[in-house]
Amino acid sequence: MNAAIEVRDLTKRFGAVTAVDAVSFSIRENAITGLLGRNGAGKTTLMQLLTGQQFATSGSILVGGAEPAENAAALERMCFVREAQRYPEDFRVQHVLRSARWFFPEWDAAFAQTLVTDFRLPLTRRVKKLSRGQLSAVGIVVGLASRAPITFFDEPYLGLDAVARQIFYDRLLADYAEHPRTVVLSTHLIDEVGALLERAIVIDDGRVLLDDDVDALRGTLTTVTGGVAAVDAFVGGRRVLHRQSVGSFASVTVGGLDDAARADAVRAGLELAPVSLQQLVVRTTTSAADPSASTGTEELE
């Protein structure tokens, strides 16, 4: 695996607040990596550090072997689609596209035009007058058409309706298939985006909780459903991340079931279901937040 970005012991403190706490990970080259986590987990700060827009307190970031901050050669290869992008006064959409062409050596104007039509962006409207969704769409157009070898999307779909989001995912995948590049995508809509992701890094409270291939992650947790007694008997001493019961039925989320255990569960008449990526992230971050009570429990009468 070739790493486009290597991060070692990266820490960022804002006064008394530690936004990023000694994280280490690698971003695989030419893969779509998702940066997942709760609000305020540190995703945006991390992206800002990787793109040289914030200066690290300590630790190292290597993009192509060099620190990105104030490094023109490293930044040359990156495009960062921010959540709240500031545009110069009096810019209209057409000016954004015109400027982007100057900044990104690989800019594809024809592709940009296709995207503008897809998202129905008014070229002559002032950027200040765009709706939240249209603003996001402009950012997406720039991010996609830049063909930057390393492209970051920080919650790029804010305000976009479901149709527009689907257009984004489709265009991203189609272009990525033809012109592979490293994509890092931070998101709340984990299940929607989950199908795109090859790797996922889950961050909570400035620390990395999970960093793995999405396929591998999907197999780590399983939901076991059945009668309360049977479920409890099966689960035994395993670590339970979440428990939900309705009357005499219970549903628990457990980790690390191998084939033998699965066979046992089926024999005991229990139902096994895979846990979606979103549930995985939710369960993991919840239990990480409150490790003393290793079970989250919900009683529904």
Place this chain on the structure above:
Amino acid sequence: MSTALAARPARTASKTLAVARAYFANPWTTIATPLVVLAAVLLLNITIWAIISANLHDAGDRADFRDGVQWSGASSWMFVYMFVLAVQAITAQLPFALSYGATRRQFLAATGIVYLVLSVGYATLYTLLALVERVSNGWGFSGRMFTAVYFGADSWVARWLTFFALLLACFLVGSAFAAVYQRWRRTGLLLAFAVVAALVVGGAALLTLTEGWVAFGAGIASAWTSAGDLALPLFTTPFVVVGGLVTWLVVRRATITT
């Protein structure tokens, strides 16, 4: 390291150029609007001078008018406009450039070039208009806008340098304050004003206590007269230098805050 990443050479100069071009992406902001406003202000002034002229009946009145109109501040709005442009450069162009992968150094270099280009351009324009004003005897009505007394100068080179220095000073002082705001927000800005005020009041206090006002005033006056035509550009230079230095130092570690 894969060959794909290593093969592409760094074209570091291109982002500096890109940042500079971004200032002119919408040509209205830096060129068209100032020119339109300039034309409008000039026309307005000429109209007013024409009206006044029609009501001047004797030589005494006309002398009065000429005396008064040399103090015209009509051309000063351009300097304020450039100050505002500089503020926008830091508050809007900087975050934009950083997001698109420019380094702060590239931004500073590009912005410096843009300031120089605009200062040269508009100084030249003002000097040419001053020439027209002189030649046309005040646009036909003894009016004065570009040859107002503030700009001094009998030599055209000195006149150009005056305009150039004033414009550049407006750009750099504007950037300096905007940069302080960008990096340290309101607290920083207030602190900056406090520092400037302290320096001024402190300086005044020092002069008062040492009874040095006379010497200070005499020193300034003699420096001014000995500089002759270049007095104003020379006295503007400290603002240019300090403004530029502050902008450079502050922006080097500036970050984008939303």
